[in-house]
Amino acid sequence: MESLGDILKAWPSGEQILRIAEQKRTELLKDPLIISLRQKHPALTDAAINVNMNRLHQYVSEHRNCSQCPGLDQCPNDFAGHYTMLQVEDMNGTAQIIDKKVSCKKLRARQHENQLRSRIRSFYVDDKALKRNYSADEIIGNDLERAKSVGELLKYIDRTKTEGLTAKGLYLAGNFGVGKTYLMCFVLQELAKSGYSGVIVYMPDFVEDLKVLMHEPAKLKETVDLMKETDLLVFDDIGAENLNPWVRDHVLGAILNYRMERKPTFYTSNYRLADLESHFSFTNKDGEEHHKGRRLMNRVAPYVDELVVTGKNKRGKL
Structure with missing residues (x-):
């Protein structure tokens, strides 16, 4: 059985956590979806990007899930049958990232079928x-x-x-x-x-x-x-x-x-x-x-x- 000390030693240090986070950030910013978003909205600053890293990560991961969709009943996204879309809006002269959930084609098709059956x-x-x-x-x-x-x-x-x-x-x-x-x-x-x-x-x-x-x-x-x-x-x-x-x-x-x-x-x-x-x-x-x-x-x-x-x-x- 491992001692508590051994377990604590195995945890990443503060520097390691920062290094891992920076690596993830770099990978995320190289993703084609994020590159395309920044090209479309050049007003997005590095500060706005940094503040919205969680939104960007969810946007990219859910689109990846959709590209390899396992079917509606096994949807791995947070809100089954939906994926995250990002919009950039000007608020008091500053570009802000807004996220929203959008229903996928498979969900809309099922809803349409259910509507017909009803x-x-x-x-x-x-x-x-x-x-x-x-x-x-x-x-x-x-x-x-x-x-x-x-x-x-x-x-x-x-x-x-x-x-x-x-x-x-x-x-x-x-x-x-x-x-x-x-x-x-x-x-x-x-x-x-x-x-x-x-x-x-x-x-x-x-x-x-x-x-x-x-x-x-x-x-x-x-x-x-x-x-x-x-x-x-x-x-x-x-x-x-x-x-x-x-x-x-x-x-x-x-x-x-x-x-x-x-x-x-x-x-x-x-x-x-x-x-x-x-x-x-x-x-x-x-x-x-x-x-x-x-x-x-x-x-x-x-x-x-x-x-x-x-x-x-x-x-x-x-």
Whole structure:
């Protein structure tokens, strides 16, 4: 075990500390960033430099960290996702160095992604579908068979970005696993970039959950109001749910009745649009009710354009 005397002897003396500090100062002043700063602001005196050595050191070290960025989650800077910028301002005839924290590109990109995601709510839809980074080239390239329907989606997106929302949405029909939900998530993400809010609802699970919400009127009203007011509403896999009269007439009917002249509603389904009425007409309680099926269908069909999505079953690949 070392004695206290041995430890004290190992510590650098005052002269050694000054020598080390002077060496660090010399190295710092030779750094290209500091050379550039002094060239840009020739009014900076040696005294101003000496007073701000800590600021200069942090400025240089954080820029070095950023040049070898290990990723936002492992950011070594004092304030994660930020780096120090220096400004030189004239104060009473003397150049003063002012430091400020600036967010980096990676942080701004993450904040932008989070902002987009905050505009989209999902009910019973896998969050992975909404967190993907979509691109039109990838979507077409994954399956050229659906190029035509993707083209129509892109036209719809461009038209909405240019002209704003209309009351007309889209009805994506197709076989299992051809990517209908995938395509609708792409639409929601693209329009979220223009500030539009969206909700996507997986119908089979939503209808089952409504049976519980019947006994929680405040939560039910909050959910229905959200679906009424959101800019873009997607009913995913409509036709796969087990309807009862209350869900059909008092929930779906109320939502669609509110939206049909105001905001677009979108659907994905294994049914063609013309076949959806028979699904709406049958409930597990009252059997066939053609009049009520037609009434609900009258709030769907006039307010969508049908797109048939073809292609291969990609379940487990998207």
